[in-house]
Amino acid sequence: MGLAGVDMVIVPATTGQMGVLPGHVATIAELKPGVLSVHEGNETTKYFVSSGFVFIHANSFADIIAVEAVPLDQIDANLVQKGLVEFTQKLSSATTDLEKAEAQIGIDVHSALNSALTG
Protein backbone atom coordinates (compact mmCIF):
# COMPACT_ATOMS: atom_id res chain seq x y z
CA MET A 1 0.00 0.00 0.00
CA GLY A 2 1.50 3.30 -0.88
CA LEU A 3 1.53 6.30 -3.09
CA ALA A 4 3.92 6.31 -6.02
CA GLY A 5 4.16 7.95 -9.38
CA VAL A 6 4.66 5.45 -12.15
CA ASP A 7 4.49 5.36 -15.91
CA MET A 8 2.05 2.56 -16.51
CA VAL A 9 0.17 -0.16 -14.71
CA ILE A 10 -1.29 -3.29 -16.26
CA VAL A 11 -4.19 -4.65 -14.23
CA PRO A 12 -5.96 -7.98 -14.70
CA ALA A 13 -9.56 -6.83 -15.00
CA THR A 14 -12.43 -9.24 -15.51
CA THR A 15 -12.56 -8.14 -19.12
CA GLY A 16 -8.88 -8.85 -19.64
CA GLN A 17 -5.57 -7.17 -19.12
CA MET A 18 -6.02 -3.44 -19.00
CA GLY A 19 -3.23 -0.96 -19.42
CA VAL A 20 -3.59 2.23 -17.45
CA LEU A 21 -1.62 5.31 -18.46
CA PRO A 22 -1.84 8.89 -17.19
CA GLY A 23 -4.94 10.49 -18.61
CA HIS A 24 -6.98 7.29 -18.68
CA VAL A 25 -10.71 7.83 -18.57
CA ALA A 26 -12.26 7.48 -15.11
CA THR A 27 -13.17 3.85 -14.60
CA ILE A 28 -14.22 1.38 -11.97
CA ALA A 29 -13.17 -2.15 -12.76
CA GLU A 30 -13.33 -5.42 -10.92
CA LEU A 31 -10.20 -7.54 -10.94
CA LYS A 32 -9.88 -11.25 -11.51
CA PRO A 33 -6.92 -13.31 -10.29
CA GLY A 34 -3.90 -12.42 -12.34
CA VAL A 35 -0.72 -10.49 -12.68
CA LEU A 36 -0.44 -6.84 -11.89
CA SER A 37 2.63 -5.20 -13.34
CA VAL A 38 3.88 -1.78 -12.45
CA HIS A 39 6.12 -0.09 -15.03
CA GLU A 40 8.36 2.69 -13.86
CA GLY A 41 10.97 3.87 -16.30
CA ASN A 42 12.71 0.71 -17.37
CA GLU A 43 11.76 -1.35 -14.33
CA THR A 44 8.78 -3.61 -13.99
CA THR A 45 7.54 -5.02 -10.72
CA LYS A 46 5.05 -7.83 -10.95
CA TYR A 47 2.55 -8.89 -8.32
CA PHE A 48 -0.04 -11.61 -8.28
CA VAL A 49 -3.43 -10.31 -7.13
CA SER A 50 -6.17 -12.62 -6.00
CA SER A 51 -9.00 -10.20 -6.73
CA GLY A 52 -10.16 -6.71 -5.93
CA PHE A 53 -11.07 -3.46 -7.56
CA VAL A 54 -9.33 -0.71 -9.38
CA PHE A 55 -10.62 2.86 -9.39
CA ILE A 56 -9.14 5.17 -11.96
CA HIS A 57 -9.88 8.78 -11.19
CA ALA A 58 -10.04 11.58 -13.67
CA ASN A 59 -6.99 13.29 -12.21
CA SER A 60 -4.73 10.39 -13.22
CA PHE A 61 -4.85 8.79 -9.80
CA ALA A 62 -5.50 5.09 -9.72
CA ASP A 63 -6.44 3.20 -6.59
CA ILE A 64 -5.86 -0.52 -6.68
CA ILE A 65 -7.48 -2.41 -3.83
CA ALA A 66 -6.65 -6.09 -3.71
CA VAL A 67 -7.68 -8.74 -1.27
CA GLU A 68 -4.25 -10.34 -1.50
CA ALA A 69 -1.23 -9.25 -3.48
CA VAL A 70 1.99 -11.23 -3.58
CA PRO A 71 5.23 -10.34 -5.40
CA LEU A 72 5.79 -12.99 -8.04
CA ASP A 73 9.12 -14.17 -6.72
CA GLN A 74 7.50 -15.28 -3.50
CA ILE A 75 5.29 -17.85 -5.18
CA ASP A 76 6.34 -21.49 -5.11
CA ALA A 77 5.82 -23.21 -8.49
CA ASN A 78 5.45 -26.71 -7.04
CA LEU A 79 2.66 -25.71 -4.74
CA VAL A 80 0.88 -24.07 -7.64
CA GLN A 81 1.00 -27.30 -9.69
CA LYS A 82 -0.20 -29.36 -6.79
CA GLY A 83 -3.06 -26.97 -6.11
CA LEU A 84 -4.10 -27.04 -9.75
CA VAL A 85 -4.22 -30.84 -9.80
CA GLU A 86 -6.12 -30.91 -6.52
CA PHE A 87 -8.80 -28.49 -7.69
CA THR A 88 -9.23 -30.24 -11.03
CA GLN A 89 -9.88 -33.42 -9.12
CA LYS A 90 -12.36 -31.65 -6.88
CA LEU A 91 -14.22 -30.31 -9.88
CA SER A 92 -14.64 -33.75 -11.40
CA SER A 93 -15.85 -35.20 -8.11
CA ALA A 94 -18.05 -32.25 -7.17
CA THR A 95 -21.74 -32.95 -6.77
CA THR A 96 -23.48 -29.76 -5.67
CA ASP A 97 -23.39 -26.47 -7.51
CA LEU A 98 -21.62 -24.86 -4.60
CA GLU A 99 -18.80 -27.40 -4.67
CA LYS A 100 -18.51 -27.01 -8.43
CA ALA A 101 -18.28 -23.25 -8.11
CA GLU A 102 -15.67 -23.48 -5.37
CA ALA A 103 -13.59 -25.93 -7.37
CA GLN A 104 -13.87 -23.77 -10.46
CA ILE A 105 -12.65 -20.73 -8.54
CA GLY A 106 -9.70 -22.76 -7.28
CA ILE A 107 -8.84 -23.80 -10.81
CA ASP A 108 -9.08 -20.24 -12.09
CA VAL A 109 -6.78 -18.89 -9.43
CA HIS A 110 -4.23 -21.63 -9.79
CA SER A 111 -4.09 -21.54 -13.57
CA ALA A 112 -3.69 -17.79 -13.41
CA LEU A 113 -0.85 -18.31 -10.94
CA ASN A 114 0.65 -20.84 -13.30
CA SER A 115 0.55 -18.56 -16.31
CA ALA A 116 1.88 -15.72 -14.17
CA LEU A 117 4.93 -17.76 -13.29
CA THR A 118 5.58 -19.01 -16.77
CA GLY A 119 4.47 -16.02 -18.84
Add this chain to the structure above:
Amino acid sequence: MAALRREGRRFAPLISPRPITAVRSSPIAPTHEDEGPIGVRYISTQVVRNRMKSVKNIQKITKAMKMVAASKLRAVQTKAENSRGLWQPFTALLGDLPSVDVKKSVVVTISSDKGLCGGINSTSVKISKGIHKLNSGPEKETKYVILGEKAKAQLIRDSKKDIELIITELQKNPLNYTQVSVLADEILKNVEFDALRIVFNKFHSVVSFVPTVSTVLSPEIVEREAESGGKLGDLDNYEVEGGETKGEILQNLAEFQFSCVMFNAVLENACSEQGARMSAMDSSSRNAGDMLDRLTLTYNRTRQASITTELIEIISGASALEG
Protein backbone atom coordinates in the same frame (compact mmCIF):
# COMPACT_ATOMS: atom_id res chain seq x y z
CA MET B 1 -15.00 -6.22 75.05
CA ALA B 2 -14.31 -2.98 73.36
CA ALA B 3 -15.05 -3.59 69.75
CA LEU B 4 -15.55 -0.45 67.76
CA ARG B 5 -18.41 -0.68 65.34
CA ARG B 6 -18.58 1.04 62.00
CA GLU B 7 -21.14 0.85 59.26
CA GLY B 8 -20.87 -1.62 56.47
CA ARG B 9 -19.48 -4.66 58.19
CA ARG B 10 -17.19 -6.83 56.23
CA PHE B 11 -16.34 -10.35 57.21
CA ALA B 12 -12.59 -10.55 57.00
CA PRO B 13 -10.73 -13.77 57.84
CA LEU B 14 -8.66 -12.35 60.66
CA ILE B 15 -6.92 -14.22 63.42
CA SER B 16 -8.82 -12.72 66.35
CA PRO B 17 -11.91 -14.64 67.45
CA ARG B 18 -13.77 -11.48 68.40
CA PRO B 19 -16.35 -9.97 66.06
CA ILE B 20 -14.36 -7.89 63.71
CA THR B 21 -15.24 -4.34 62.88
CA ALA B 22 -15.37 -3.24 59.30
CA VAL B 23 -12.34 -1.47 58.02
CA ARG B 24 -12.82 1.26 55.49
CA SER B 25 -10.11 2.76 53.40
CA SER B 26 -10.01 6.04 55.25
CA PRO B 27 -6.99 7.66 56.79
CA ILE B 28 -8.76 7.59 60.13
CA ALA B 29 -7.07 4.91 62.18
CA PRO B 30 -8.98 1.65 61.83
CA THR B 31 -7.75 0.43 65.15
CA HIS B 32 -9.39 -2.12 67.24
CA GLU B 33 -8.66 -2.78 70.85
CA ASP B 34 -8.29 -6.23 72.24
CA GLU B 35 -8.08 -7.48 75.72
CA GLY B 36 -5.09 -9.59 76.58
CA PRO B 37 -5.00 -12.30 79.22
CA ILE B 38 -4.33 -10.16 82.34
CA GLY B 39 -6.31 -7.12 81.25
CA VAL B 40 -3.46 -5.49 79.36
CA ARG B 41 -4.79 -3.61 76.41
CA TYR B 42 -2.95 -3.65 73.17
CA ILE B 43 -3.86 -2.35 69.81
CA SER B 44 -3.53 -4.71 66.90
CA THR B 45 -2.00 -3.66 63.64
CA GLN B 46 -3.06 -6.90 61.98
CA VAL B 47 -5.96 -5.39 60.07
CA VAL B 48 -3.88 -2.62 58.57
CA ARG B 49 -1.12 -5.01 57.67
CA ASN B 50 -3.47 -7.33 55.81
CA ARG B 51 -4.91 -4.45 53.91
CA MET B 52 -1.46 -3.23 52.96
CA LYS B 53 -0.55 -6.66 51.66
CA SER B 54 -3.60 -6.90 49.43
CA VAL B 55 -3.19 -3.37 48.09
CA LYS B 56 0.43 -4.10 47.23
CA ASN B 57 -0.62 -7.23 45.35
CA ILE B 58 -3.21 -5.28 43.42
CA GLN B 59 -0.58 -2.74 42.48
CA LYS B 60 1.67 -5.47 41.12
CA ILE B 61 -1.14 -7.08 39.16
CA THR B 62 -2.28 -3.86 37.54
CA LYS B 63 1.27 -2.94 36.64
CA ALA B 64 1.70 -6.29 34.95
CA MET B 65 -1.60 -5.90 33.11
CA LYS B 66 -0.47 -2.52 31.85
CA MET B 67 2.70 -4.00 30.37
CA VAL B 68 0.80 -6.85 28.75
CA ALA B 69 -1.60 -4.35 27.19
CA ALA B 70 1.33 -2.27 25.96
CA SER B 71 2.92 -5.22 24.19
CA LYS B 72 -0.39 -6.30 22.64
CA LEU B 73 -0.93 -2.73 21.49
CA ARG B 74 2.39 -2.65 19.68
CA ALA B 75 1.47 -5.83 17.83
CA VAL B 76 -1.94 -4.63 16.65
CA GLN B 77 -0.95 -1.06 15.96
CA THR B 78 1.12 -1.77 12.85
CA LYS B 79 -1.69 -3.88 11.44
CA ALA B 80 -4.24 -1.18 12.07
CA GLU B 81 -2.15 1.54 10.46
CA ASN B 82 -1.56 -0.59 7.40
CA SER B 83 -5.23 -1.37 7.08
CA ARG B 84 -6.13 2.30 6.87
CA GLY B 85 -5.09 2.32 3.25
CA LEU B 86 -7.79 -0.27 2.51
CA TRP B 87 -10.83 1.90 2.83
CA GLN B 88 -9.41 5.27 1.84
CA PRO B 89 -9.89 4.71 -1.90
CA PHE B 90 -13.52 3.79 -1.27
CA THR B 91 -14.11 6.98 0.62
CA ALA B 92 -12.31 8.93 -2.09
CA LEU B 93 -14.66 7.44 -4.64
CA LEU B 94 -17.95 7.17 -2.85
CA GLY B 95 -17.63 9.61 0.01
CA ASP B 96 -18.88 9.07 3.51
CA LEU B 97 -22.42 10.24 3.99
CA PRO B 98 -23.51 9.88 7.57
CA SER B 99 -26.46 12.16 6.98
CA VAL B 100 -28.01 10.04 4.26
CA ASP B 101 -31.71 9.51 4.65
CA VAL B 102 -32.61 5.85 4.50
CA LYS B 103 -35.43 3.62 5.57
CA LYS B 104 -33.54 0.71 7.03
CA SER B 105 -30.28 1.33 8.76
CA VAL B 106 -28.26 -1.23 10.60
CA VAL B 107 -25.87 -0.19 13.34
CA VAL B 108 -22.84 -2.43 13.71
CA THR B 109 -21.42 -1.85 17.18
CA ILE B 110 -17.88 -3.04 17.73
CA SER B 111 -16.78 -3.57 21.31
CA SER B 112 -14.37 -5.65 23.30
CA ASP B 113 -14.94 -9.01 24.94
CA LYS B 114 -12.87 -8.36 28.04
CA GLY B 115 -13.37 -5.61 30.56
CA LEU B 116 -11.09 -3.35 32.56
CA CYS B 117 -10.54 -1.14 29.54
CA GLY B 118 -11.90 2.18 30.69
CA GLY B 119 -14.98 3.74 29.15
CA ILE B 120 -14.59 2.94 25.46
CA ASN B 121 -17.36 0.37 25.30
CA SER B 122 -19.81 2.64 27.06
CA THR B 123 -19.11 5.46 24.60
CA SER B 124 -19.66 3.12 21.65
CA VAL B 125 -22.96 1.95 23.06
CA LYS B 126 -24.03 5.52 23.81
CA ILE B 127 -23.36 6.55 20.23
CA SER B 128 -25.14 3.49 18.85
CA LYS B 129 -28.19 4.32 20.92
CA GLY B 130 -28.00 7.92 19.72
CA ILE B 131 -27.96 6.83 16.09
CA HIS B 132 -30.86 4.53 16.77
CA LYS B 133 -32.87 7.38 18.16
CA LEU B 134 -31.92 9.65 15.28
CA ASN B 135 -33.05 7.11 12.76
CA SER B 136 -36.32 6.10 14.31
CA GLY B 137 -39.37 7.56 12.80
CA PRO B 138 -42.62 6.63 11.12
CA GLU B 139 -41.11 4.81 8.17
CA LYS B 140 -37.60 4.30 9.33
CA GLU B 141 -36.22 1.54 11.45
CA THR B 142 -32.85 0.71 12.91
CA LYS B 143 -31.45 -2.65 13.89
CA TYR B 144 -28.31 -3.64 15.77
CA VAL B 145 -25.54 -6.06 14.95
CA ILE B 146 -23.32 -6.50 17.96
CA LEU B 147 -19.69 -7.58 17.98
CA GLY B 148 -18.24 -8.21 21.44
CA GLU B 149 -19.50 -9.16 24.86
CA LYS B 150 -19.47 -5.75 26.46
CA ALA B 151 -21.86 -4.11 24.03
CA LYS B 152 -24.08 -7.17 24.16
CA ALA B 153 -24.42 -6.87 27.92
CA GLN B 154 -25.38 -3.22 27.68
CA LEU B 155 -27.67 -3.32 24.67
CA ILE B 156 -29.52 -6.50 25.50
CA ARG B 157 -31.11 -4.84 28.47
CA ASP B 158 -33.27 -2.30 26.71
CA SER B 159 -33.02 -2.97 23.00
CA LYS B 160 -33.45 -6.72 22.87
CA LYS B 161 -36.00 -6.74 20.09
CA ASP B 162 -33.87 -4.62 17.80
CA ILE B 163 -30.85 -6.88 17.81
CA GLU B 164 -30.31 -8.94 14.68
CA LEU B 165 -26.97 -10.64 15.21
CA ILE B 166 -24.57 -11.04 18.11
CA ILE B 167 -21.00 -12.13 17.49
CA THR B 168 -18.50 -12.67 20.31
CA GLU B 169 -14.99 -14.04 20.84
CA LEU B 170 -13.57 -12.22 17.87
CA GLN B 171 -10.09 -12.01 19.25
CA LYS B 172 -9.53 -15.63 20.07
CA ASN B 173 -7.32 -15.91 17.02
CA PRO B 174 -5.25 -12.98 15.81
CA LEU B 175 -7.37 -10.75 13.62
CA ASN B 176 -7.04 -11.25 9.90
CA TYR B 177 -8.92 -10.31 6.80
CA THR B 178 -10.35 -13.76 6.08
CA GLN B 179 -12.10 -13.90 9.41
CA VAL B 180 -13.57 -10.45 8.97
CA SER B 181 -14.72 -11.17 5.44
CA VAL B 182 -16.57 -14.27 6.64
CA LEU B 183 -18.23 -12.10 9.28
CA ALA B 184 -19.14 -9.47 6.73
CA ASP B 185 -20.60 -12.19 4.55
CA GLU B 186 -22.81 -13.39 7.42
CA ILE B 187 -24.06 -9.91 8.09
CA LEU B 188 -24.75 -9.18 4.43
CA LYS B 189 -26.64 -12.43 4.01
CA ASN B 190 -28.84 -12.20 7.06
CA VAL B 191 -29.57 -8.54 7.46
CA GLU B 192 -31.48 -6.31 5.10
CA PHE B 193 -30.16 -2.81 5.02
CA ASP B 194 -30.10 0.42 3.12
CA ALA B 195 -27.22 1.85 5.06
CA LEU B 196 -24.76 0.25 7.42
CA ARG B 197 -23.31 2.37 10.16
CA ILE B 198 -20.25 0.94 11.83
CA VAL B 199 -19.54 2.34 15.29
CA PHE B 200 -16.06 1.85 16.64
CA ASN B 201 -13.27 3.66 18.50
CA LYS B 202 -10.68 5.06 16.18
CA PHE B 203 -7.15 4.92 17.47
CA HIS B 204 -5.42 8.28 17.25
CA SER B 205 -2.75 7.79 19.86
CA VAL B 206 -2.12 5.85 23.03
CA VAL B 207 -4.13 8.32 25.05
CA SER B 208 -6.76 9.38 22.55
CA PHE B 209 -9.52 7.19 21.12
CA VAL B 210 -12.32 8.85 19.22
CA PRO B 211 -15.64 7.09 18.69
CA THR B 212 -16.36 7.18 14.96
CA VAL B 213 -19.14 6.15 12.64
CA SER B 214 -18.43 4.88 9.16
CA THR B 215 -21.31 4.64 6.75
CA VAL B 216 -21.55 2.06 3.97
CA LEU B 217 -24.45 2.36 1.60
CA SER B 218 -26.21 -0.37 -0.25
CA PRO B 219 -25.99 -0.27 -4.06
CA GLU B 220 -29.55 0.97 -4.52
CA ILE B 221 -28.97 3.92 -2.28
CA VAL B 222 -25.70 4.64 -4.07
CA GLU B 223 -27.62 4.85 -7.34
CA ARG B 224 -30.22 7.08 -5.79
CA GLU B 225 -27.63 9.44 -4.36
CA ALA B 226 -25.70 9.46 -7.59
CA GLU B 227 -28.75 10.65 -9.46
CA SER B 228 -29.49 13.35 -6.98
CA GLY B 229 -26.07 14.87 -7.38
CA GLY B 230 -23.56 15.83 -4.79
CA LYS B 231 -20.35 13.95 -4.24
CA LEU B 232 -21.73 10.72 -5.60
CA GLY B 233 -22.96 12.48 -8.70
CA ASP B 234 -19.50 12.11 -10.16
CA LEU B 235 -19.94 8.38 -10.01
CA ASP B 236 -21.67 8.43 -13.36
CA ASN B 237 -18.58 9.85 -14.95
CA TYR B 238 -16.83 6.60 -14.26
CA GLU B 239 -17.08 3.94 -16.89
CA VAL B 240 -17.70 0.58 -15.40
CA GLU B 241 -15.85 -2.23 -17.03
CA GLY B 242 -16.86 -5.79 -17.04
CA GLY B 243 -19.91 -7.53 -15.74
CA GLU B 244 -23.25 -7.46 -17.43
CA THR B 245 -24.73 -4.54 -15.65
CA LYS B 246 -23.43 -1.63 -13.71
CA GLY B 247 -25.58 -2.80 -10.80
CA GLU B 248 -23.69 -6.03 -10.49
CA ILE B 249 -20.36 -4.29 -10.19
CA LEU B 250 -21.77 -1.82 -7.70
CA GLN B 251 -23.08 -4.68 -5.63
CA ASN B 252 -19.66 -6.27 -5.48
CA LEU B 253 -18.17 -2.92 -4.74
CA ALA B 254 -20.48 -2.28 -1.81
CA GLU B 255 -19.77 -5.68 -0.32
CA PHE B 256 -16.04 -5.27 -0.72
CA GLN B 257 -16.22 -1.82 0.80
CA PHE B 258 -18.09 -3.19 3.76
CA SER B 259 -15.54 -5.89 4.46
CA CYS B 260 -12.63 -3.46 4.12
CA VAL B 261 -14.21 -0.92 6.43
CA MET B 262 -15.07 -3.67 8.92
CA PHE B 263 -11.52 -4.96 8.88
CA ASN B 264 -10.12 -1.56 9.63
CA ALA B 265 -12.79 -0.86 12.26
CA VAL B 266 -12.13 -4.09 14.12
CA LEU B 267 -8.39 -3.49 14.15
CA GLU B 268 -8.74 0.10 15.30
CA ASN B 269 -11.10 -0.94 18.05
CA ALA B 270 -8.65 -3.59 19.21
CA CYS B 271 -5.91 -0.94 19.37
CA SER B 272 -8.14 1.44 21.28
CA GLU B 273 -9.08 -1.33 23.69
CA GLN B 274 -5.45 -2.06 24.50
CA GLY B 275 -4.61 1.60 24.82
CA ALA B 276 -7.57 2.25 27.11
CA ARG B 277 -6.62 -0.76 29.21
CA MET B 278 -3.09 0.57 29.51
CA SER B 279 -4.26 3.90 30.84
CA ALA B 280 -6.88 2.33 33.12
CA MET B 281 -4.32 -0.01 34.65
CA ASP B 282 -1.85 2.79 34.96
CA SER B 283 -4.21 4.97 36.96
CA SER B 284 -5.19 1.94 38.99
CA SER B 285 -1.59 1.22 40.01
CA ARG B 286 -1.09 4.87 40.82
CA ASN B 287 -4.17 4.82 43.03
CA ALA B 288 -2.95 1.68 44.71
CA GLY B 289 0.36 3.39 45.40
CA ASP B 290 -1.41 6.36 47.00
CA MET B 291 -3.54 4.06 49.07
CA LEU B 292 -0.46 2.19 50.21
CA ASP B 293 1.18 5.43 51.33
CA ARG B 294 -1.81 6.37 53.40
CA LEU B 295 -2.06 2.94 54.92
CA THR B 296 1.64 3.00 55.82
CA LEU B 297 1.12 6.23 57.75
CA THR B 298 -1.85 4.72 59.52
CA TYR B 299 0.15 1.61 60.31
CA ASN B 300 2.97 3.61 61.82
CA ARG B 301 0.61 5.71 63.89
CA THR B 302 -1.12 2.60 65.19
CA ARG B 303 2.15 0.95 66.00
CA GLN B 304 3.43 3.96 67.87
CA ALA B 305 0.15 4.33 69.72
CA SER B 306 0.30 0.77 70.92
CA ILE B 307 3.89 1.17 72.10
CA THR B 308 2.95 4.36 73.91
CA THR B 309 -0.03 2.70 75.56
CA GLU B 310 2.09 -0.18 76.76
CA LEU B 311 4.69 2.17 78.16
CA ILE B 312 2.06 4.21 79.94
CA GLU B 313 0.57 1.16 81.56
CA ILE B 314 3.93 -0.14 82.70
CA ILE B 315 5.04 3.20 84.09
CA SER B 316 1.75 3.91 85.85
CA GLY B 317 1.81 0.40 87.26
CA ALA B 318 5.36 0.94 88.51
CA SER B 319 4.58 4.31 90.01
CA ALA B 320 1.45 2.86 91.67
CA LEU B 321 3.61 0.23 93.31
CA GLU B 322 6.15 2.78 94.58
CA GLY B 323 3.90 5.49 95.73
